[in-house]
Amino acid sequence: MxxxxxxxxxxxxxxxxxxxxxxxxxxLVPVINQQEQHLFHSTTNGKSYHLAVSLPPHYSPADSLKYPVLYLLDGSFSFPIAHATRTLLDMFGEIEEVIIVGIGDEWERSYEPWMTNRWADYTPSSDPKSDTNPAYLQYFDLPEGSLVSGGGSVFLDVIQNEIIPFIDSHYNTSADRGISGHSFGGLFAGYCLFTTSDLFSRFGILSPSFWWNSNEIFDLEKSFSTKNSTLDAQVFMTVGSLEGASMISKMTAFADALQNRNYKGLNLSSHIFENETHNSVVAASISRTLRVLYGKQP
The missing domain is CATH 1.20.5 (Single alpha-helices involved in coiled-coils or other helix-helix interfaces)
Structure with a gap:
């Protein structure tokens, strides 16, 4: 017995x-709309950033489970879209459970602080010609000398050595990280693709400003290819069909360049959204990025 x-x-x-x-x-019971806010001050560049965090429906700080993290640039406008979208996609389990972190600047009553900060942070190199272009200054009603480019490497240092450790210390995160950005944010995400070997593995490169500084991103990719045959990354690229021939051609040329290198480990896909402008495409791009980079396989 x-x-x-x-x-x-x-x-x-x-x-x-x-x-x-x-x-x-x-x-067992999902909790929707879990989000938290932090005001983060960088000692590296002296700037303050609004960090908005969207948590998975089953997230609990008491758990030992670790979650992948997607860092969103221009978080002041991209985060609300991403958080609402993920809430809908989570409803029927269409994406992985992922922590989304929006890195944002001041976004209250004026475009000025947002534009000047991203202009500095997201550009990999200094381009005085673009800095003094009257079109940008007049459109955003900016004083002369307010646009100063070339802070990309410093901002990357802020993300790597300050923001990521901050998020890792406050949330249950894994080493599986992604980064996604639109326009200048897409330029910066492309820059990260070749300059951060182990920091990010998933990339959303949306309507990227690859025209920056005489198309230097293409030179960066070419230089990378001479030393590397492997690129362990999942990359999703988008552009709107109404963004203009130059924007579309540069996105497709960049995607073709990556594809033609036959990098080992590279998973690349792209999409042109019909009848969408440079700004109207943002919501569609963010939704598709979540599904492509974090979608569950049927």
Whole structure:
């Protein structure tokens, strides 16, 4: 009888224990709309950033589960779109459970602080000709000298050595990180693709400003290819069909260049959204980026 009890009951106890532990690791009842805000001050460049964090529906700080993290540039406008979209996609489990972090600048009553900060942070090199272009200054009603480019490497240092450690210390994160940005943010994401070997593995390069500084991103890719045959990354690129021939041609040329290198480990896809402008395409691009980079396989 004792032997029978051991044979039958002990496996049952084991199953119950494992089930209880699994339940403790991941709550059965999802909690939607979990988001938190932080005002983060960088000691590297002296700037302050608004960090908005969107958490998965089963997230609990008491869990030992680790989640991938997607860092969104221009978080002041991209984060609300991404958070609402992920809430809908989570409803039927269409994407992985991922922590989304929006890195934003001041976005209250004026475009000025947003434009001047991103102009500096997202550009990999200094381009005085673009800095003094009257079109940008007049359109955003900016004073002369307010646009100063070339802070990309410093901003990357802020992300790598300050923002990521901050997020890792406050949330249950894994080393699986992605970065996504639109326009200048797309330029910066492309720059990260070749300058951060282990920092990011998923990239959303949306309507990228690859015209910057005489198309230097293409030279960066070419230089990278002479030393590397492997590029372990999942890359999704988009552009709107109404953005103009130059924007479309540069995105497609960049995608073709990556494809033609036959990099080992590269998973590349792209999409042109019909009848969308440079700004109207943002929402569609963010939604598709979540599904492509974090979509669950059927």
């Amino acid at each position: 004792v032997i029978f009890f051991r044979k039958i009951c002990l496996p049952i106890i084991f199953i119950i224990t494992v089930s209880f532990e699994a339940t403790a690791q991941k709550g």
